[in-house]
Amino acid sequence: MVAPYAVMPGETRGRLHPEPESPTRSAYQRDRDRIIHSGAFRKLQYKTQVFVVHEGDYYRTRLTHSIEVAQIARSISRSLGLDEDLAEAVALAHDLGHTPFGHAGEDALDEAMHAHGGFRHNDQTLRVLTTLERRYAAFDGLNLTWETLEGVVKHNGPLVPLSEGETLPTTIASFNRLWDLELDTQPGAEAQVAALADDIAYNNHDIDDGVRAGLFALEDLYDLPVIGPLFAGVRRDHPEVERRRLIHESIRRLIDLMVTDLLTESRRRLSALKPESAADVRAADRPVIAFSAEMTACDRALKDFLFTHMYRHYQVNRETSKARRVVGDLFALLTAEPNTLPTEWQGPAVAADAAGRARIVADYIAGMTDRYALLEHQRLFDLSPKM
Structure with a gap:
């Protein structure tokens, strides 16, 4: 039985780019499916939270974590009469903006981006969902419903500056001007x-x-x-x-x-x-x-x-120290020498100003898996003859 306070798919505020509704799936089922089929979701398999991949295959990754969160969220939502599909969509999407190497990678990228608005994984998740995923002919991003985007951005509570001089993350602030997510209210x-x-x-x-x-x-x-x-x-x-x-x-x-x-x-x-x-x-x-x-x-x-x-x-500290150096090295080199970026990233980075280039490089690094970041670091910094 659906509770009156549930978010109703039939009353969705729609999508930024209007699309015909599916005859077989609700708006939130469709959002969930788009998230699962995204490239960013697949990459979560090789992004860790505390341990890096080469430490062992048993430990959770961002992918297994997201699946566990979705399962718990569906069970709770069912018991409370909420929309299970919306809860699942938010759960599956909430970690898409995480960097390689867990919070160590995020901290390193935030430090590197200090002069250009910083880096926060929740803000990056919105970038992935609205800009960086490029699968559809008519729009960038996944074109998710207002309710799913609102839920992802605000799932930890309202986003309001807590102190004088504090500002909203760059992508969230920019997108909110385009489509008001009502950041000062509770999420659904x-x-x-x-x-x-x-x-x-x-x-x-x-x-x-x-x-x-x-x-x-x-x-x-x-x-x-x-x-x-x-x-x-x-x-x-x-x-x-x-x-x-x-x-x-x-x-x-x-x-x-x-x-x-x-x-x-x-x-x-x-x-x-x-x-x-x-x-x-x-x-x-x-x-x-x-x-x-x-x-x-x-x-x-x-x-x-x-x-x-x-x-x-101390064992985790050693790995996180290594991870911070990898991310910091990659960011410094790629912003200083954007012609070393892969072709599809290189043109926009070369043409951009310093802030734009830094954000492009941050997008590139944030999208890496742990092992790809290690491989890129080896390619760019290993001077041995085999290279």
Whole structure:
């Protein structure tokens, strides 16, 4: 049963470039399919979040993460009577703007682009969806609906400057002047679901990857609120089970606990607000999809643990240091010598001013997979005779 506060595909605000509607798919199903068939989505298979690809094949990539987020988002949306296809489309698209090498690559590119508006993956995602994907004869980008673009841009909440002098990311600001995404309002409930599904998937698969990589032990989590008693309970219930199953069972129960908490708190908020439309959700003074206060504290404690024990582990630091150097080297050389860019990128870069050239180079690097960035670095900097 569809809830009255769901975003209704029949009431979509349409696409920037008008197209006939599909006779067999809703507007949001069509958006989801375009995202899945995009080149940027395929590249997520070889973009990592914490580990680079050559460290091993087991660890999650941006692609597997996005699929996990989409699955959780669909399940939550179904329970709340929301549009599952819109939630899935936002979930599948939310990481398309990420650079190679995870946050290390993003930080390096942001530093390199400091004089030209910086670099943020959410802003780059909008560039991918509206400009950089070039598959259709009539327009650049994927020409997604207003609701999907709004959800992707605002899935973490309204975009308003938080301090004097702060500005919106360049692509978001420019696109918003062309087509108002109502940046100062809450996103639709489906986008809010996608954002918290991202949180649930991210934290839990980082536990899985971190334990399997030997960066910390499952028992190290026993002191955390909520998580500790849960994981200790799994050990108590299954004292003889092999470690691989123990890890999976612990994480499975934690995902279930977080989803159940989210559904309970969200239903409480929706009951209090009594929204009669998606517009009421957007006009609310706070999100309608949320964790309870207890689970929010648990989520923060887990993030702090992972930051200390995983993201700042010396083995990860070595890889991220290497990644930053690769991205920084590539950016410096390609902006200084744009004639070294591939042919299709070279003409626009040579003709552009400094800011335009820097953005073109940033687009080129951001679109690389981990292994392609390493290969490009080798091609450009390895002076051995074999080259």
